Amino acid sequence: MPADRLHLVRHGEVDNPRRILYGRLPGYGLSADGRHMAQQAADYIGRLARPVTGLVCSPLQRTRESAEPFAAKFELEPVIDERVIEPTNVFEGRRMNRALLNPANWRHLAQPAVPSWGEPYAQVIARMDAAMRDAWSSAPSGDVVIVSHQLPIWITHLWVMGQPSRHDPRRRRCALSSVTSFDLHEDRWVEVSYAEPASTAGAVDVGAV
Secondary structure (H helix, E strand, O other): OOOOEEEEEEOOOEOOOOOOOOOOOOOOOEOHHHHHHHHHHHHHHHHOOOOEEEEEEOOOHHHHHHHHHHHHHHOOOOEEOHHHOOOOEOOOOOOHHHHOOOHHHHHHHOOOOOOOOEOOHHHHHHHHHHHHHHHHHHOOOOEEEEEEOHHHHHHHHHHHOOOOOOOOHHHOOOOOOOEEEEEEEOOEEEEEEEEOOOOOOOOOOOOOO
8 A cells, every 4th residue: 555644844954154055065964953853843743643654865964864863763764865855056055145146147047937047846846746656655554754855845835736836935835844744636646734843943044945
């Protein structure tokens, strides 16, 4: 039998003192608060009293570290899946407020619906859908947790809800260590809940693409 429910979990706060857009850059792990956030997300799913039989995460350090509390709580070995990774972005490694002040960078903003500054939204949706379906079908039963990133989770939400992919990144409903949950009904994803179980007051959250 396939899974019963799938949870997309965002990673916790990243140690990012320079406040840059870190994207896929190596060396960006969780802060001490970020580890606590990841534990709170795992505890939240534990309190749902639903068996968790599958755990998938992006290959980046912050998602692998955020998967650790789930691995310990549910006694699972995380499966690394490149398809749930952060998208590419031309502004990676820069501070966004400074980069946008440079007229040489404005050409990257020409097509926000694609978007022209990074991996196309349609491509992100396709790879997330494929990864979610594989995780769903490979589970013997119970729930599956996928630890991913803000943009892939948010763009998946928009797609499932039938909304346009173009959006204001400042208005994403995808907090650190948040949990967005889905069921698969008649081969269509249905979003069933969203939760913010982690304490994020004062968190630094400026690195998402």
